[in-house]
Amino acid sequence: MTDLNSDPVSHKRAVRNVTVLVLAQAILGAQMPLIFTIGGLAGQSLASNVCFATLPISMIVLGSMLSATPVSAIMQNYGRRVGFWLGTLGGAIGAAVCAYALYVSSFPLFLLGSFFTGVYMSAQGFYRFAAADSASDAFRPKAISYVMAGGLVAAVLGPQLFKVTSDAMVVPFLGTYLAVIVINVVGSALFLFVDMPKPEAPTADTPKGRTRWELIKTPRIAVAVICAMVSYALMNLVMTSTPLAVVGCGFTKGTAADVVTGHVLAMFIPSFFTGHLIARFGVEKIMGLGIAILGSAGIVALSGVALPNFFIALILLGIGWNFGFIGATSMLAGAHTVHERGRMQGLNDLLVFGGVTIASLASGGLMNCSGGSPVQGWASVNYAMAPFLVLAAGALIWLVTRPEEKPAS
Numbered sequence: 079m080t081d082l083n084s085d086p087v088s089h090k091r092a093v094r095n096v097t098v099l100v101l102a103q104a105i106l107g108a109q110m111p112l113i114f115t116i117g118g119l120a121g122q123s124l125a126s127n128v129c130f131a132t133l134p135i136s137m138i139v140l141g142s143m144l145s146a147t148p149v150s151a152i153m154q155n156y157g158r159r160v161g162f163w164l165g166t167l168g169g170a171i172g173a174a175v176c177a178y179a180l181y182v183s184s185f186p187l188f189l190l191g192s193f194f195t196g197v198y199m200s201a202q203g204f205y206r207f208a209a210a211d212s213a214s215d216a217f218r219p220k221a222i223s224y225v226m227a228g229g230l231v232a233a234v235l236g237p238q239l240f241k242v243t244s245d246a247m248v249v250p251f252l253g254t255y256l257a258v259i260v261i262n263v264v265g266s267a268l269f270l271f272v273d274m275p276k277p278e279a280p281t282a283d284t285p286k287g288r289t290r291w292e293l294i295k296t297p298r299i300a301v302a303v304i305c306a307m308v309s310y311a312l313m314n315l316v317m318t319s320t321p322l323a324v325v326g327c328g329f330t331k332g333t334a335a336d337v338v339t340g341h342v343l344a345m346f347i348p349s350f351f352t353g354h355l356i357a358r359f360g361v362e363k364i365m366g367l368g369i370a371i372l373g374s375a376g377i378v379a380l381s382g383v384a385l386p387n388f389f390i391a392l393i394l395l396g397i398g399w400n401f402g403f404i405g406a407t408s409m410l411a412g413a414h415t416v417h418e419r420g421r422m423q424g425l426n427d428l429l430v431f432g433g434v435t436i437a438s439l440a441s442g443g444l445m446n447c448s449g450g451s452p453v454q455g456w457a458s459v460n461y462a463m464a465p466f467l468v469l470a471a472g473a474l475i476w477l478v479t480r481p482e483e484k485p486a487s
Contacts, residue, residue, distance in 0.1 A: 105235075112236035113138065120134065120176075122322070124179075132318050132445070149201055159272050166263075173262065180251055233342030243256075300473070303429055323383070326451075333385070364405045365405035365406060376463045
């Protein structure tokens with residue numbers, strides 16, 4: 079791929095964009111750990127059947143999955159800024175609908191609001207790709223990694239806001255969703271400072287690039303998508319059930335928020351050096367390490383339900399997700415051309431969040447309806463990781479044992 083930052087002006091633009099995206103990840107991104115902490119607990123209080131407790135989180139991910147392709151197309155045609163603003167609009171509308179749903183005790187309305195929240199989640203997923211747009215080949219893994227590192231602030235801010243706002247009003251969790259509206263309104267101003275020109279309209283001479291089917295058949299792209307799907311889906315599978323498991327095992331809601339904080343910190347702290355590790359050791363090795371760490375998280379979780387087990391398992395889960403997902407994103411970013419960007423990125427997030435949707439739907443059922451106790455449910459959640467870890471590891475081994483192929487240029 080052409081080095082876009084061969085001159086200082088281009089590199090300065092890339093650094094500016096990364097800085098804005100880091101701030102967006104930190105401020106706007108705080109709503110995601112906040113909502114993921116609250117979603118299952120609020121759903122449990124509204125749903126008539128506890129098996130559906132995590133359905134609101136599933137609706138968020140479903141909204142993200144269905145939004146991925148249109149949001150990507152909007153960014154390709156009208157620029158990243160418009161797509162990011164669409165995301166904050168979805169986040170604000172979703173929070174407003176959820177707040178009203180809690181006020182009137184309506185589970186279906188709460189699901190609708192959660193679906194709108196998925197539009198924000200989808201747009202946030204493109205922060206990492208936007209960081210790569212103007213970055214040179216050498217700077218790209220670091221740019222992606224730095225933007226993901228912005229989640230470190232979100233990891234602290236989100237759960238702490240949960241503690242402050244969850245019982246701030248007579249209706250539990252209502253104050254939390256009002257805070258999310260404010261986050262989206264304030265955070266949307268950040269994108270005024272993004273320096274990403276609107277893409278040029280295609281002409282008759284513009285290369286068309288590969289079709290979606292041709293792209294997904296490319297070995298490097300296929301493996302990147304598989305590893306991204308597995309990393310994100312398994313992280314979501316376990317994290318979605320964590321607040322229910324922690325509270326179900328006798329700990330407080332505040333303790334559940336602390337465990338989620340530790341997990342989200344572990345998701346983003348490694349981002350300060352993940353890009354450097356990829357540059358030094360190669361993306362395949364870092365992705366493989368991520369898959370191994372995800373497996374170790376399951377082993378720790380299955381070894382007991384004491385509080386240290388929850389903390390250690392969720393920290394390992396976060397680190398494994400970081401290496402696996404950032405590695406897969408970096409591999410994908412170097413495997414398609416600029417003309418294929420909107421098509422491939424939308425397809426990638428459609429597939430990734432499709433897997434995450436299934437995982438979040440399964441999480442509540444496994445946790446609440448697969449055994450007679452929270453301990454048995456928690457074990458079922460973690461046993462479910464095994465076949466998908468084998469799939470990702472097998473795909474990666476298949477790729478590295480193939481004859482070396484040059485990335486797209």
